[in-house]
Amino acid sequence: MNDNPLLDTSGLPHFTQIRAEHVEPAVDQVLAENRALADALLSGATTADWRHLIAPLEALQERLGRIWSPVGHLHSVADNDALRVAYNACLPKLSAYATECGQDKRRYQAYKTVSESALASESADMLEPAQHRILENALRDFRLSGIDLPQDKQDRFKAIMQALSEHMAKFEQNLLDATQAWHYQTDNTAELAGLPETSLSLFKEAAERAGETGWRLTLDAPSYLAVMSYAENRALRERLYEAYATRASDQGPHAGRWDNTQEMNSILSLRHEAAELLGYDNYADRALATRMAQDSDQVIAFLTDLARHSLTVAQGEMAELRAYARDAPGLDPLEAWDIAFVSERLRQERYAITQEELRPYFPIDRVLDGLFAIVNRLYGIRVSPVTSIETWHPDVRFFDIHDGDGEPRGRFYLDLYAREHKRGGAWMDECVLRQRRDHHVETPVAYLTCNFAPPSGGKPGLLTHDEVTTLFHEFGHGLHHMLSRIDDAGVACIQGVAWDAVELPSQFMENWCWEAEALPLFSKHYESGAPLPEELLDRMLKARNFQAGMKMARQIEFALFDFRLHREYDPAKGAEQILALIDEVRKEIAVVIPPSYHRFAHSFAHIFSGGYAAGYYSYKWAEVLSCDAYSLFKEQGIFNPETGRSFLENILEKGGSEDPMTLFCNFRGREPQIDALLQQSGILA
Numbered sequence: 001m002n003d004n005p006l007l008d009t010s011g012l013p014h015f016t017q018i019r020a021e022h023v024e025p026a027v028d029q030v031l032a033e034n035r036a037l038a039d040a041l042l043s044g045a046t047t048a049d050w051r052h053l054i055a056p057l058e059a060l061q062e063r064l065g066r067i068w069s070p071v072g073h074l075h076s077v078a079d080n081d082a083l084r085v086a087y088n089a090c091l092p093k094l095s096a097y098a099t100e101c102g103q104d105k106r107r108y109q110a111y112k113t114v115s116e117s118a119l120a121s122e123s124a125d126m127l128e129p130a131q132h133r134i135l136e137n138a139l140r141d142f143r144l145s146g147i148d149l150p151q152d153k154q155d156r157f158k159a160i161m162q163a164l165s166e167h168m169a170k171f172e173q174n175l176l177d178a179t180q181a182w183h184y185q186t187d188n189t190a191e192l193a194g195l196p197e198t199s200l201s202l203f204k205e206a207a208e209r210a211g212e213t214g215w216r217l218t219l220d221a222p223s224y225l226a227v228m229s230y231a232e233n234r235a236l237r238e239r240l241y242e243a244y245a246t247r248a249s250d251q252g253p254h255a256g257r258w259d260n261t262q263e264m265n266s267i268l269s270l271r272h273e274a275a276e277l278l279g280y281d282n283y284a285d286r287a288l289a290t291r292m293a294q295d296s297d298q299v300i301a302f303l304t305d306l307a308r309h310s311l312t313v314a315q316g317e318m319a320e321l322r323a324y325a326r327d328a329p330g331l332d333p334l335e336a337w338d339i340a341f342v343s344e345r346l347r348q349e350r351y352a353i354t355q356e357e358l359r360p361y362f363p364i365d366r367v368l369d370g371l372f373a374i375v376n377r378l379y380g381i382r383v384s385p386v387t388s389i390e391t392w393h394p395d396v397r398f399f400d401i402h403d404g405d406g407e408p409r410g411r412f413y414l415d416l417y418a419r420e421h422k423r424g425g426a427w428m429d430e431c432v433l434r435q436r437r438d439h440h441v442e443t444p445v446a447y448l449t450c451n452f453a454p455p456s457g458g459k460p461g462l463l464t465h466d467e468v469t470t471l472f473h474e475f476g477h478g479l480h481h482m483l484s485r486i487d488d489a490g491v492a493c494i495q496g497v498a499w500d501a502v503e504l505p506s507q508f509m510e511n512w513c514w515e516a517e518a519l520p521l522f523s524k525h526y527e528s529g530a531p532l533p534e535e536l537l538d539r540m541l542k543a544r545n546f547q548a549g550m551k552m553a554r555q556i557e558f559a560l561f562d563f564r565l566h567r568e569y570d571p572a573k574g575a576e577q578i579l580a581l582i583d584e585v586r587k588e589i590a591v592v593i594p595p596s597y598h599r600f601a602h603s604f605a606h607i608f609s610g611g612y613a614a615g616y617y618s619y620k621w622a623e624v625l626s627c628d629a630y631s632l633f634k635e636q637g638i639f640n641p642e643t644g645r646s647f648l649e650n651i652l653e654k655g656g657s658e659d660p661m662t663l664f665c666n667f668r669g670r671e672p673q674i675d676a677l678l679q680q681s682g683i684l685a
């Protein structure tokens, strides 16, 4: 027995025993062991087949992931200075190890040999489809890391990757600096008319922190969005709008100071060059190599088709907004900085619904019971609490999932409430993957994390409807992880699931939050026990699709710009093509043409410094998949156990073991169609 609790991977992590000083030695030890074991395996003494070579190599990877999982998790939900130091000390070691594995020619050869002999020999069917898939994915990833290239090109490829990460970091830094450099201070409370109390106290605190009097408005999202939606002062809205729209660019109050123009061009040009080295025409094609979407024509056709249907509706909504503004004093003609403000007024007038109003109807325990009842009806699984498991905080709960045959299928930690030292947002993460051991198959374990307001004043935790939807979403990811029936960790659970398909099970689960037939299962007034009033539900449903056409058009504008930029980028044309393209896309799809100083691209961090390059379309792509999958339930009954079983067997249990388009077709009986999404958003009657 090792006295480092991280290295005991025989069961659940020992959260109460993990100390910051355990982290680095454990990671050092497992990396050293992995290197030595891989070296022994790859030195050629072993039989080059799945069982003797690939399975043990894969197991090394899985063990490293398992040791690191609780560390990464604690860093997110129970951080402290010592842990952060240890965590940060390990990151470069882990990334160096990953690069080393990806560039290891012997490793590449091992996967290649086993793959070729499996395909050639009569015993090909000895390998399971999941194992074939692991080999295919590995070979693809090796190829995409440039391992096949002649040495000079390989060197260039590495240099490109290095330069790319520097330019992406610089883009991010410029954007952050530009966002933080701007503020607006005022002592005149009349100037802030219309803003809610919560925003005013936020501004006041910001002023106090900066040693100022009065109120300090910034370009951080909560401040910016509040001003745009609620500030009655038109000049104030315009001031913030211009500052926000020109961040990190050649325009606006800080013109040229943190200008991202050259960073954007360098990023695009490096991506383009890397894609060409790998044999692709452009970066969009390279990006699709690991995605569900088959080729770039398909993505363009998909977005164009959605645009074609949404544009008329969006234009109608815009005309309605203009007409509404015409009657309001001082808002005609409607300017770009008026749109959110006027929309919010219209929305309030029409639906008069706030999330706070819904809170008393969603006490957390009722919501959980209802959620578990829904998945029981759909998949025949039972979720039951387990109290004996040690966790990182007394609020954290633990549950087991058993299927209809009584077989254990998954386990999860549920960490619902916001608290200090816990990162914001909601997410699902992997603790233990499903995998074959010598004598048994290990049950997958998930972390489900939210940041809801904790119970206070003697009341239970009460959720808004948005929060209920968030919980259902993350539970959907959790089921994809936990209900897996694949026994090879590399494509079990959500491992190896294409990035544009991974949101299918999560967005899919959200649908039940909006069903009159399902709501009584997870809603009930926390004091009176009364059901959610029908009239409230009605307003909620109507408000759901408010300006759905405009929202859709905007998302398509971003997605088309991103995808075409990476598909059509021409190194000879330089940075000017970026602005030219966004103008072109806007002419096609935008219902609001912003002022000419607007520099949207300069702060489009998703694609320039995040992971969404040539991937912004995936938001809509995943929505289409989830709505289309759900439409079968609409046809056959939202609790139809046969349909539930089919979704379980074709999607949830299969993880990354097969092509996602095949899995989808197996469930839906055809390729995805956009109609269900258009209908759900009220765009198509």
Ligand code: ZN
Binding pocket: 473, 477, 503, 506
């Ligand atoms: Zn998600």
